[in-house]
Amino acid sequence: MSESRASGDRFAVELDPAMLQRHIDELGAIGALAEGGLYRGVYTPAWAEAMALVQGWLEALGLETRRDAVGNLFGRLPGTESQRAVLSGSHIDTVRQGGKYDGALGIHAAIAAIGALKAAYGRPRKHLEVYVICEEEGSRFHASFWGSRALNGRIAPHEADSLQDADGVAIGQAMRERGLDSSAIPSAKRDDVDAFIELHIEQGRILDDEGYDAGVVHTITGLRQLRVRVGGRQDHAGTTPMDLRRDALAGAVEMIARLTGAAEAMGRPAVATVGSIAVAPGATNVVPASCTFTIDTRHSDPGKRLELLAAIERHLQEVAARRGLELEVQQLIEHHPVPMTPAIRDLVEACAQAEGLRYLSMPSGAGHDSQIMAQHVPTGMVFVPSVDGRSHTPAEYTPVERSVPGVRVLARALYRLAY
Ligand SMILES: [Zn+2]
Numbered sequence: 001m002s003e004s005r006a007s008g009d010r011f012a013v014e015l016d017p018a019m020l021q022r023h024i025d026e027l028g029a030i031g032a033l034a035e036g037g038l039y040r041g042v043y044t045p046a047w048a049e050a051m052a053l054v055q056g057w058l059e060a061l062g063l064e065t066r067r068d069a070v071g072n073l074f075g076r077l078p079g080t081e082s083q084r085a086v087l088s089g090s091h092i093d094t095v096r097q098g099g100k101y102d103g104a105l106g107i108h109a110a111i112a113a114i115g116a117l118k119a120a121y122g123r124p125r126k127h128l129e130v131y132v133i134c135e136e137e138g139s140r141f142h143a144s145f146w147g148s149r150a151l152n153g154r155i156a157p158h159e160a161d162s163l164q165d166a167d168g169v170a171i172g173q174a175m176r177e178r179g180l181d182s183s184a185i186p187s188a189k190r191d192d193v194d195a196f197i198e199l200h201i202e203q204g205r206i207l208d209d210e211g212y213d214a215g216v217v218h219t220i221t222g223l224r225q226l227r228v229r230v231g232g233r234q235d236h237a238g239t240t241p242m243d244l245r246r247d248a249l250a251g252a253v254e255m256i257a258r259l260t261g262a263a264e265a266m267g268r269p270a271v272a273t274v275g276s277i278a279v280a281p282g283a284t285n286v287v288p289a290s291c292t293f294t295i296d297t298r299h300s301d302p303g304k305r306l307e308l309l310a311a312i313e314r315h316l317q318e319v320a321a322r323r324g325l326e327l328e329v330q331q332l333i334e335h336h337p338v339p340m341t342p343a344i345r346d347l348v349e350a351c352a353q354a355e356g357l358r359y360l361s362m363p364s365g366a367g368h369d370s371q372i373m374a375q376h377v378p379t380g381m382v383f384v385p386s387v388d389g390r391s392h393t394p395a396e397y398t399p400v401e402r403s404v405p406g407v408r409v410l411a412r413a414l415y416r417l418a419y
Pocket of ligand 1: 091102103136200
């Protein structure tokens with residue numbers, strides 16, 4: 001396939017799959033746990049080791065490296081004409097017992113793409129930068145999107161002290177241990193970014209099941225997480241007839257069946273998950289007095305999302321009223337759906353077509369740094385298949401030959417944006 005008519009240039013870069021594989025293996029060895037999988041929480045020793053490794057790769061490629069106030073790492077191929085920058089990358093932190101690909105592959109892809117562009121075309125017009133994002137997962141602190149929030153000036157002043165890890169260490173203190181000064185966080189804000197493209201594993205099974213080479217994300221899903229407490233009456237399990245009970249768990253079970261049923265009835269990409277449940281007092285011969293469970297519900301379409309949320313609310317209320325149960329619903333997290341920037345999404349699709357790929361335009365059911373970036377700078381995402389849809393587990397896997405098509409799409413898109 002040739003892109004010559006569209007761009008006025010022949011596009012011919014040579015990617016290095018062996019380097020990509022080496023980077024996957026070397027970074028994937030840092031933070032390895034005895035019980036399997038990886039953990040690279042932000043500002044931990046494993047995180048610092050990973051950052052140093054990647055900085056070495058960037059320098060070996062001849063890129064100018066810089067770290068900002070929160071420890072985001074940039075590797076710049078300087079532009080010849082403009083002081084504006086085009087960025088590509090992803091996060092270097094992991095969940096506990098995570099895999100080698102979530103986040104990391106987006107870093108490896110940016111390095112491979114920018115390295116190949118440098119070799120084929122030399123310096124771009126605009127700065128072209130590998131963006132190694134310090135934190136996204138919220139796995140050590142509830143800091144989610146810490147790196148991309150810093151870059152966009154979205155960290156509140158109190159967070160350096162108020163965000164604490166499981167040992168009570170504040171994130172500001174953890175930063176000091178890495179030589180970073182939390183009072184300088186506002187200096188991480190950038191106003192010179194023209195575009196950001198993130199390559200990421202899908203973390204689901206649609207591309208793999210249906211044999212696609214890549215996905216082009218149109219929207220990052222909206223998410224609401226709730227904690228529901230159902231209150232009943234604690235009674236003797238032998239002496240209290242069924243019709244006289246206010247059984248908190250029986251009510252919760254009916255609520256859960258109905259709310260998951262509502263998402264099933266709506267169809268893809270609606271999801272509703274109850275992933276955590278606790279029953280009190282929790283005895284074999286006692287009618288449960290209370291039941292607390294969480295709901296995680298997502299949809300990429302704003303209208304459908306509200307429809308699903310309304311249906312869930314209705315089911316909770318109806319079941320509680322009929323069974324005479326108390327109901328308390330607490331909202332934990334609310335993220336609205338974030339569409340990717342149409343011009344970048346179209347560009348990524350055009351590049352996938354130019355590569356001759358079989359690709360799918362799709363929503364992302366997982367959150368990504370791109371949902372923060374897209375609210376400030378033109379942003380797009382490329383997905384590569386996750387074998388069997390596995391993610392946030394050591395079983396996460398994408399063979400290098402199934403990453404390369406997406407990396408080529410990324411390289412083409414960066415070429416169009418920066419050269
Ligand atoms: Zn990720």
